[in-house]
Amino acid sequence: MKFQVLVLGTNAALPLKGKITSAQILNADDNLYLLDCGEGTQMKIEQYRIKRNRIKAVFISHLHGDHCYGLPGLLTSLSHHHRKTPLHIFGPAGIRSFVEVVLECSNAYLGFEIHIHETDTTQHSKIYEDQHIEVFTIPLLHRVPTCGYLIRQRIRGRNLKEDAIREYHLTIPQIKQAKKGEDIQTATGIIPNAQLTKEPQKPRSYAYCTDTVYHPEMIPLIKDVDVLYHETTYLDDLESEAAARMHSTISQAARIAAAANAGRLLAGHFSGRYADVRVFEHAGKALFANILAAEEGLVVDI
């Protein structure tokens, strides 16, 4: 089962040299979810040939422009692309008036429904689920109400042993029963479920945490996450600037990843002053070995 993230943009504050601000696509078995939507996100969606009408929901971390100014243009372009299926949009209080006022000022009539959900950024709670994923808010600490999102795969039923299924020539209804863990009655006797299925794969999880000052309160909420995206606007020499602007340094992000026992740290939301963001991988590895600097176009299997 596919569970991966594609980085569309990771610049802090403003686009630079063709790179945009925050946006990522989470892909769960070809069901797509957009995390943040900086200006130019729709151009990157076109550039990377993302099937835009497969985007089921948008999750906005906070309403600073570098995380949401691309949303109105994405919505009107989805409409130009004949989208008919509803779209769910999650974000902190204010996202409703942002979207609605912009669409109203620009006289934009969308050919599909949008459902805007204002999230309580102070609570850790489940805000979304469908067949493929469930999504929980992660309270963060920034200059405006902000939350991260923990996205967990939903694994339905046990995993089939393909060889056994073929051997016993099971029907579709029987296969469905087996996935639920039931024994199967056939003409020749009962097949114990253990012969047909095995324990399902552990659901994988991704935590998207931007923007935030160093905030250890998030650690228990993201415990054992497979991949943690954590903002690292600055290297450690600018720790006081990070604190003043309520951003994090690479060491702070690495400390969070280590304490949460994350599988991997995806670092991003880099200040424009860093020409080569690989420096973040080196700078953090004493505290947490498995760091990857997010760059546009990067695909990470979770």
Add this chain to the structure above:
Amino acid sequence: MKFQVLVLGTNAALPLKGKITSAQILNADDNLYLLDCGEGTQMKIEQYRIKRNRIKAVFISHLHGDHCYGLPGLLTSLSHHHRKTPLHIFGPAGIRSFVEVVLECSNAYLGFEIHIHETDTTQHSKIYEDQHIEVFTIPLLHRVPTCGYLIRQRIRGRNLKEDAIREYHLTIPQIKQAKKGEDIQTATGIIPNAQLTKEPQKPRSYAYCTDTVYHPEMIPLIKDVDVLYHETTYLDDLESEAAARMHSTISQAARIAAAANAGRLLAGHFSGRYADVRVFEHAGKALFANILAAEEGLVVDI
């Protein structure tokens, strides 16, 4: 004196293949004016190394997203680039709440003043002047209140005859007098102004007319304009679609240019269905010979 336009984007409705929607920079002696501001305008401003802090005013034709969704991001990025000088923003009624609500929702504090002027799109009137240009609205007819902009150079004083100025060793105050048309008193006698100056160059003018259905009422307002930018969303075979969506075809734009005795027609705002926009030049030339299809990066001396 430099008077030229740089095309930043000319796509109708939505960005495609790295090309953005409407935006142009008018350059009057290195004083810059932005005409429309589709999503991604700030990226093009960076790409073309435009001195963004020289932008004195922004003129928005109408509030459809493909003409204004780049404005909030441009403003916040100007602030990140330490702009201190005020910026004037002109556009139809609604532009104030568009800008103010977006900035407020996103908690954006600009480091410079903005002065928002809501223009009466039904009137032809002067809305702006500085030392370099004067700007008049041109009522257009579209699905929402829309106006074009006529931008005329301001030529101050007569043109100096450089040789004569050198020959007579005039002082700066004397040169200023001569530019005003006065004769100059020197120790050896009076120099008639005609020996020092000549008639100034005729002020050049540019008309930016997008979006609009075929609207001949604009013709007297743009009479003898040097360059007319007129939207040509479609070729002639889609004339009924143009009418239904209140856009123009290439022949309609060419007819306007011919009737207005324009020096040149810059065609733009092309539907995404046209891969090679040169077809517009060929399609219109029977009605108006001097047509140029606007493409990103094109600089037109006016």
